[in-house]
Amino acid sequence: MVSFRTTLLALATATAVSADYVIDPSKVTMPVKKSWCNDQRSSCKPICLQTTTGEPLTNTCDPETLTYGCVCSDGKQPNMSEYSLTIPYHTCVEWGTTCVAACGSNNECSSDCRQKHPCGAQSPTRINETTTTSTSSPTGAATATNQVFNGLAGDSDGNGDGKNAAGVLRFGDSYGLAILAGGMFAGAAMLL
Structure with a gap:
């Protein structure tokens, strides 16, 4: 019999996977993954400082699995897919590159890979708005x-x-x- 907790965990995992562009980390070289993790860790603090002060509670990234954590000092987790130079940004770009390669010589398909799947900040939350x-x-x-x-x-x-x-x-x-x-x-x- 499947427990409620197992079902809830499966639903949460499915939701997380469908929200991100999934790539196979083993297909990316270790120096590139280390660079991506460096970008991720470097981005966490400035992103957190937009809404709070202090060092992030969590700022981690594992280059083997490309899992990361960014928890601000107020306990909130920023939506990293709204920013560039984060793991979601890099995996999205890599997904687009893989998509284009799979299209072969089909230019419409290649164009759709990039145009219908933009990476990084499209409509980021504006923290500093004009005040008068x-x-x-x-x-x-x-x-x-x-x-x-x-x-x-x-x-x-x-x-x-x-x-x-x-x-x-x-x-x-x-x-x-x-x-x-x-x-x-x-x-x-x-x-x-």
Whole structure:
């Protein structure tokens, strides 16, 4: 007779396996696996520091089996598949490489291996969000004080959409050659 605990353990294992890209660790060389584990251990602390302080309670990685542990000082386990340079990231990339190799010369299949299975951070949880406090001026207009920006430089709204940055790039495209030619002309004039 199968116990409730065995059934629960089997379901938990099946869920974990279906959530990750599974590779055969024996197919990856030991130096590569050691490098992956080094990346994993190096990533744990900075990921934990996004939400808490102190050293992680657990920060391990076994290169033989590619099992790892990252438990922050507050007891929480970050979702490592949301980050790059972690074991889930490396195994996903390796899975994609194996998938492409299995496709042979079928370009559509090869493309699907990478495009339909992206690795690393796609929509990571934003820890540092823009915060604003406003005060009313005598004219009734709101002015921002103590505003924190985490978008691209030049964004007026700080949301990182790059609208103003694109304008700077267009300016460079339009006038870059003229500025370069003018500088060369001025340099040649100084030589004469």
